[in-house]
Amino acid sequence: MGLDLKPLVTPASLKLPELTGKVVAIDAYNTIYQFLSIIRGPTGEPLANSKGEITSHLSGLFYRNANLLGDNIKLVYVFDGKANELKMAEIQRRSQLKKEATEKYQLAVEEGRIEDARKYGIRTAVLTDKMVEESKKLLSYLGIPYIQAPSDGEAAAAYLTRRELAFAAASQDYDSILFGAKKLVRNLAISGKRKVPNRNVYIDVEPEIFEHDKVLQEIGLTHEQLIDVGILIGTDFNPGGFPGIGPKTALKLIKENGKLENVEKIKHLLPKMPYQEIRDIFLKPEVPKVDRIDFGEVNREKVLDFLCVDKSFSADRVSSTLDKLQKSIANRSQSLEQWFG
DNA sequence: CACCCTAA
DNA sequence: TTAGGGTGG
Numbered sequence: 001m002g003l004d005l006k007p008l009v010t011p012a013s014l015k016l017p018e019l020t021g022k023v024v025a026i027d028a029y030n031t032i033y034q035f036l037s038i039i040r041g042p043t044g045e046p047l048a049n050s051k052g053e054i055t056s057h058l059s060g061l062f063y064r065n066a067n068l069l070g071d072n073i074k075l076v077y078v079f080d081g082k083a084n085e086l087k088m089a090e091i092q093r094r095s096q097l098k099k100e101a102t103e104k105y106q107l108a109v110e111e112g113r114i115e116d117a118r119k120y121g122i123r124t125a126v127l128t129d130k131m132v133e134e135s136k137k138l139l140s141y142l143g144i145p146y147i148q149a150p151s152d153g154e155a156a157a158a159y160l161t162r163r164e165l166a167f168a169a170a171s172q173d174y175d176s177i178l179f180g181a182k183k184l185v186r187n188l189a190i191s192g193k194r195k196v197p198n199r200n201v202y203i204d205v206e207p208e209i210f211e212h213d214k215v216l217q218e219i220g221l222t223h224e225q226l227i228d229v230g231i232l233i234g235t236d237f238n239p240g241g242f243p244g245i246g247p248k249t250a251l252k253l254i255k256e257n258g259k260l261e262n263v264e265k266i267k268h269l270l271p272k273m274p275y276q277e278i279r280d281i282f283l284k285p286e287v288p289k290v291d292r293i294d295f296g297e298v299n300r301e302k303v304l305d306f307l308c309v310d311k312s313f314s315a316d317r318v319s320s321t322l323d324k325l326q327k328s329i330a331n332r333s334q335s336l337e338q339w340f341g
Numbered sequence: 342c343a344c345c346c347t348a349a
Numbered sequence: 350t351t352a353g354g355g356t357g358g
Binding site: 039041042046047048049050053054055056058059311312313314317 | 355356357358
């Protein structure tokens with residue numbers, strides 16, 4: 001279920017123009033997984049090409065990136081590497097949930113319960129190695145660089161903000177804050193419409209930004225203490241956290257006691273928990289070797305060939321999106337030439 | 342999710 | 350111009 005810091009931190013609203021000219025390091029798995037879950041037909045089936053290969057992730061990546069690039073936002077995608085041993089329990093838990101959702105989904109489809117089919121279909125999304133390769137391919141055709149993280153993508157994205165190679169990290173998860181991202185952007189999207197789970201209702205979801213310094217100031221803790229709060233609530237490395245302790249209680253306990261070791265009511269549980277190792281995952285994560293990020297250019301032919309020939313996208317739609325993008329890029333360099341040329 | 346068309 | 354609903358693949 002991830003790290004639930006939401007009740008403890010207050011976002012500032014963010015308008016996309018504020019990111020103009022800035023580098024944003026995107027949590028690739030988080031983003032692609034979101035597309036795979038949400039971009040589906042009415043009965044919960046993902047988009048697919050004529051060969052039956054899923055294309056939801058490519059649709060999401062193409063249209064969103066085209067828009068963000070058109071707004072002159074510089075993107076770098078960060079892919080997860082090898083998962084930490086401590087994450088295995090969470091990975092298995094998720095895979096079990098998917099298995100259950102898949103059974104419910106198939107039953108709902110057979111019985112013609114369309115809304116249920118959609119609800120469960122969303123939970124069945126599995127991100128395969130092939131999809132990752134296809135995503136990287138599309139990114140490279142769009143001129144968008146990507147970085148392969150040695151372990152957690154969020155840790156690598158946070159590192160890029162620390163190195164000032166990126167202005168912000170973008171992810172839906174709050175882990176980036178524990179990894180020390182200077183800034184975290186959530187809801188980085190074009191349309192603000194988002195489906196609320198379990199209901200056929202759409203609400204406006206605005207992009208929001210969290211600044212690391214302000215977060216610590218707001219809750220009155222050090223970074224190390226915030227990590228302890230996270231461990232109490234539960235992270236990917238200790239799913240569920242400690243029984244009976246939610247975000248509010250966790251914050252109270254660390255404020256009163258300073259650190260995990262001093263919290264009386266969990267003293268009997270601490271020895272069974274590798275909390276020092278988890279602290280180190282957040283404080284001293286493995287990070288990629290990066291000194292600079294090279295931004296590329298759109299390769300129109302490759303994009304068209306890949307999406308329209310290979311993946312059955314509509315040539316009209318793809319080329320008109322590319323037209324729009326290339327036009328805004330051309331306008332940009334033209335206005336630069338007026339100043340400097 | 343994002344696009345596109347239609348209605349008001 | 351904006352809101353709502355269907356469609357994309």
